Each structure stands twice: as structure tokens, then as C-alpha cells.
Amino acid sequence: DAKTTQPTSMDCAEGRAANLPCNHSTISGNEYVYWYRQIHSQGPQYIIHGLKNNETNEMASLIITEDRKSSTLILPHATLRDTAVYYCIVRVPNSGYALNFGKGTSLLVTP
């Protein structure tokens, strides 16, 4: 899996968009970008994944730069329940191997 770099922590006001960056400059052509989050004392939860096109689902949007060396997870209207640690993971899809978690970004959504 390619190495990723994320800020240690971020703050966001409730109702505003939360933009979480991730650098993955060594990503290879067949690797996807995955995002998971972990709310305190719970198991991680899948959010979204993508290869090169922007992706959107009911939880978030994923913007991947054209050179694929970085990406941004966007929570369009953050709520207090979005306070969690967000993990950006780069890997080959459908590999069958377990996810390797880095340190992630601790997002605090404030009232």
C-alpha cells in the first residue's frame, strides 16, 4: 500500500463543510484511495473510495487531483456526530488483504 500523509487534527464548525486532505504522492496506477472513519470507542466505518474521478455518496465527496498525488474528503455539512478520526488509505482494490491504518486526522466538529 502506498504511504499517505494526513494532518494530525482539524476543527470544523457545525454546518460548515469539512475538507480533509490526504497526500499520497507514491500512489501507483492501480491503487485506489479509500476513506474510513472511527468514532470514539467504535469500530471503523467505510466512507467512500475512488480511483481518479470524483466520487460522491450519501456520506461524503471524494476529490482526487488529476495527478492522483493527493485527495480531499469533503463532508458537505458537518454535524457533531461527524467528530471522529478519519483515515485515508491507498491500496490495490479487491486485494483480499486487511486494511493498514495510518494515524489519520482527528476531526472535531464544534457547535
Add this chain to the structure above:
Amino acid sequence: GAVVSQHPSWVICKSGTSVKIECRSLDFQATTMFWYRQFPKQSLMLMATSNEGSKATYEQGVEKDKFLINHASLTLSTLTVTSAHPEDSSFYICSEFGPFSYNEQFFGPGTRLTVL
């Protein structure tokens, strides 16, 4: 998706005793499950890969004789922490892939182990 449960959700035990943690796949048969542990303020660390009907594959540095994994059925994997010590106190989480692809990994709610 997939639903994964763990039991117990938390356990406190005395040093030297053994503790068994169960991980169940509730809505489909999982041939592979993963076990992670997470120390306070740290990320998840993969401990082992549990394969139904065969021996688990342990990550480097994880003692297989201390952390016994049994995956006897397609819906149940167990992790037994033998002769637990305070340094084994951690948050243990199991996971599995969904029924249709390896793109999404589903996690249990975790088990908080405290060894006194």
C-alpha cells in the same frame, strides 16, 4: 453490507486469567476475518488474519501462543487472550469483507479489555 457483532463489548479480568472474545458475522458467511487491536490514542494495528478451517496468520510481533484464534465456522471467529497481563489491555476489533467484493471492510463494534 455486512453486520459484524462482538461479544463482550467490554471485559475486566485479573492478571493471569484468559479471556475469550467472539466475533460473529450476522448476515453472511465470512471465510476470512481480521483481528486488530488499538491502544489508547493510537491507530488500529492488525494482529492476525483468521481463515475458516485453517490456522490464523499472525502479524510480525504478535505471539500466536498468547493470542489464540479459532475460526471454526463461517460465522464465528474467536480471539482468546491467554494469561492476560495489564499490557494486554486494549480495544480489540474484528472485521470482515462484505459478501460481494473486497472493496469495503466491515468492522465490529470492538471489545474493551482491561486487565487488572
